[in-house]
Amino acid sequence: MGRRNQSVTISHVAADAGVSLQTVSxxxxxxxxxxPEMKARVQASIxxxxxxxxxxxxxxxxxxSYLILVINDRERTIAEWRARRGADWVDQMLLGGMLTSAEHGYRMIFELVDTHNxxxxxxxSGTIAALQPDGIILTPPHSENPLITNLLDQRNIPFARIGSLTPGSGFAIHMGDAGSAAQATQHLIGLGHKRIGFIAGALDYNLSHWRVDGWRQAMAQAGLSDADLCVQGDFSYESGREAATALLNLTPAPTAIIASNDQMALATLDIANERNLLVPQDLSLISFDNTPVVRFTTPQLTAIDQPIAATFSKAVELLIHQATSPSEQPYLVPGSLVERASTAPPKA
Amino acid sequence: MGRRNQSVTISHVAADAGVSLQTVSxxxxxxxxxxPEMKARVQASIxxxxxxxxxxxxxxxxxxSYLILVINDRERTIAEWRARRGADWVDQMLLGGMLTSAEHGYRMIFELVDTHNxxxxxxxSGTIAALQPDGIILTPPHSENPLITNLLDQRNIPFARIGSLTPGSGFAIHMGDAGSAAQATQHLIGLGHKRIGFIAGALDYNLSHWRVDGWRQAMAQAGLSDADLCVQGDFSYESGREAATALLNLTPAPTAIIASNDQMALATLDIANERNLLVPQDLSLISFDNTPVVRFTTPQLTAIDQPIAATFSKAVELLIHQATSPSEQPYLVPGSLVERASTAPPKA
DNA sequence: CTTCGGCATGCAATCGATTGAAAGTTGCTT
DNA sequence: AAGCAACTTTCAATCGATTGCATGCCGAAG
Incomplete structure (x- = not known):
């Protein structure tokens, strides 16, 4: 409301340096x-x-506009958000993206968009009109939503797709989910496991499929059967409990389980405890995400670390520099297996 | 760079509705x-x-500008940030503040500012000039930095101070730290504890002092001595280890410890385990923050829940509505004790 | 029947920057 | 010494909204 604006404008600088606005610009x-002499004078005034x-x-x-927009999926409640994603995702996303943006004079704004809308x-479209961001980062499951990517293409706004493999428009960046799942599986196979269960994540996230694929391929490569060993979850703790129960009810039961995120792994750990199964002696466990929690469980969990901060950092740089080396697509910021205490050879 | 801007402007609406821009505005x-008739016609066009x-x-x-700026302390690295704050703070801050902002058509932007600068x-000042936010939220330890509050006063920008008691300018919002600490202390006293140790947080955060005060008062009120029982930490896991060691080396050693955040409580738990002290039988433990980790330790920790999301939500509402009921200052969004399995009566 | 106040609408200036074209400088060629 | 290109700097229009002021319309009061 007509708040007096006492800030310094380009014309103050121009006046001070004794040149015109345009030169300052x-x-x-x-x-x-x-x-050079003029430039120095103007810079001194600035x-x-x-x-x-x-x-x-x-x-x-x-x-x-020096603004980068990050699109996240809207959950109905904070609790729900955290249940599915774990606190760490937000934390790393914010810090990784923000620090890199700040380095280049950009800012990030987060927006929640409802997928099922x-x-x-x-x-x-409204958000874009209001903010006019210079770039947009799409997080799963929006990363491959054609409604969104088409809109962005049409508006000619550069965007990055986190957790996406499809080259196409925008920068696709992924963390090598299939490879990581395979790596985890091979690690267990190397220890001697033959029946390795897999708890899949929500299917509207493509990375859920990739993780299953990686596991399946590693099993096949080792000549092991994966029949019945993949159970569906949705990233929530509750779904993890159900999935773990289903897996452990199989005969013979798996001697190792890979969970598609930490929440479901924690649920699996709880189920194992309730059934008096010792981890890792009776059941080996590997999870995806490697959020801070897994270092405080007993035993500490072996997990696939997801370099979320690095991924966002990369996305921001690609957007700002408008990189164009389509050969590199999709960009890979690979996850890595962090070995802790939840895996061991199966009992003889 | 002269990107063609194909968005709908106010004049398109004016033309479509057959009225002038001003009316649309x-x-x-x-x-x-x-x-009313005109209004309806314009809204239809919009x-x-x-x-x-x-x-x-x-x-x-x-x-x-429909922008709210959140000022956080800059740590040198992401790891450092997370060590001191725990992932959950960011998560709740972001979600609590963002959801409420969004409801009113506002957005939040996060900015890191170095205190020791x-x-x-x-x-x-530069950030404000660039962004011209409608409101600013200050988090500890910036909340009571006079350099900052003076600047904001002078610029006449409404701001909220999270974790602050001093009324003064801006909206002070706190979580009743002293009361929470007292509550935790009384809970332990009620169980029969007489020697209750306290691990303080970083002193550049005022809430660290308030927590100590609350504990001290509760001890005094019960006629218990607090001599030597308060040890300095800085919120980091490492400092928690040192503090816990110092406390447990006392003779007689405390039978209960309150830690000023979860990280230091986790450290205390680890130290106890290393010394073969059973929690809660040999040592009761209460922490501040109640981040998700404390539900996955063995035993699960009794903790003071800090309603960070609610606090940010409150801050946003105060800023947007420009509330002015100075009588209410400082605003309280109280923490609460969540009882879990880490407290028990002391051994006889 | 004129006039005045209140409500509804339109005109034009403004915010702080960028940008293409115009104007002014310089120096080099012939 | 005149002509012209290349480089500097300035002029003026523009982006999309808000806002104070002017104007037009209405009915009620004088």
Whole structure:
């Protein structure tokens, strides 16, 4: 409401340096054709007056907005969000993305969009109109939603897709989920396990499929059967309990289980305890995510670390530099197996 | 760079509805003096064209920016950040604040500012000039930094101070740290404990002092001595180990310990295990924060839950509604004791 | 029947930056 | 010494909204 704006503008700088606005603008944006002497004088004034350009004004005049939008799936409640994702995801996403953005003078804004909504485009479209971000980062399960990617293509806004393999438009970045699952499986096979159960994640996340695939391939490669050994979960603790129960009710029961996230692994651990199964002696356990919790369970869990912060950092850099080396697509920021105390050879 | 901007503007709406821009602007901002019939016609056009006002333009013309800035302390690395704060803080801050902001059409932007920097004002001042936020949320230890609050006062930007008791300018919101500490202490006293140790948090956070005070008062009230029983930590796991060691080396050793955050409580639990002390039989343990980890330790930890999401939600609402009921200051969003399995009567 | 106040709407200036074209400088060629 | 290109700097329009002021319309009061 007509709040008096006492901030320093480009014309104050111009006046102070005794040049026109346009020259100042050139200096700010590092454009050519400015005499070094002039440039120095302007920079001195900028420094002296602590001038910082207004992002709103820059955006208005058709330049950048220095804003990067991160699209996350909206859960109905905070509890639900955390149940499915674990706190760590947000933490790393925020810090990884934010630090890198800040380095380049950009800021990040988070937006929640409901996948199961017919108006995704409308909703996103409105956000874009309001914010006019320079780039957008899509997180699963939005990363491969054609409604969204088409919209972005059409609007010509650069975007990155986290957890995506399909090259196509936008930068696809993934963490080698299939490879990681295979690595975990091979680790268990190496220890002598033959019946290795797998708890899959929610199917609207493509990475859930990739993880299953990796496990399946590793099993096949070792000549082991995977029949009945894959049970469906949805990343929640509760679904993990059900899946673990189903797996351990099989005869013969698996001697090892890989869970598609930490929450489901924790559930599996609890089920094992309730059945008086010792981990790792009676049951080996490997999880995906490697959030801080897994270091405080008994035993500490062997897990596939997901480099989320690094992934967001990469996404931000790609967007800002508008990289264009389509040969590299999809970009890989690989996960890695962190060995702790939840795996051992099966009992003879 | 002169990217063609194909978005719908206010004049498109005006043309479609057959009225002037100003009328459309009035309708958007719910101003009086518009005939209902006219208002309906304009709203129909807005709906039809999917018009959404550009925030940059709104900000430019002296209105709101619909941006709320959250200032956090910058740690040197992500690991350091997480060590001191635990992942959950970020998660709840983001979700609590974001959901509430979104409800009112606002967005949040996070900014890291280095406390130990002489140029705090300069840095913050630049961010404000660039973003021109409608409100700012200060988190500890910035909440009571006079350099910052003075700057904000002077610029006349509404702000909230999380974890602050001092009324003064801006909205002070706290979680009743002293009361919570007292509650935890009384809980232990009720169980029969007489020697209750306390691990304090980093002293540049005021809430660290309040927690110590609460414990001290509860001890005094029960006629118990607190001599030597308070040891300094800095919220990190490592400092927790040292503090716990110091406390358990006392003779007689405390039979219960309250840690100022979960990280230090986890460290205490580890130290107890290493010394073959059973929790809770030999040592009762209560922590602050109640992050998800404490449900997965053995035993599960009794903890003071800190309603961070609710606090941020409150902060956002105060800022947006520009509430002015100074009588209520400071606002309280109280923590609560969550009883789990880490406390028991002391051995006879 | 004129006039005045209140409500509804339109005109034009404004916010702070960018940008393409115009104007002014410089220096080199012929 | 005049002509012209290349480089610097300035002028003026523009982005999309808000806002104070002017204007038009209405009915009620004088």
């Amino acid at each position: 050139r200096v700010i944006n590092n454009e050519p054709n400015v005499r 420094e002296k007056l602590h001038y910082v350009p207004s992002i709103a004004a820059q955006r208005m005049s058709g330049s950048r 017919d108006h995704v485009e409308r909703e996103l | 009035r309708v958007i901002n719910n101003e009086p003096n518009v005939r 709906e039809k064209l999917h018009y959404v006002p550009s925030i940059a333009a709104q900000r430019m013309s002296g209105s709101r 002489d140029h705090v004002e300069r840095e913050l």
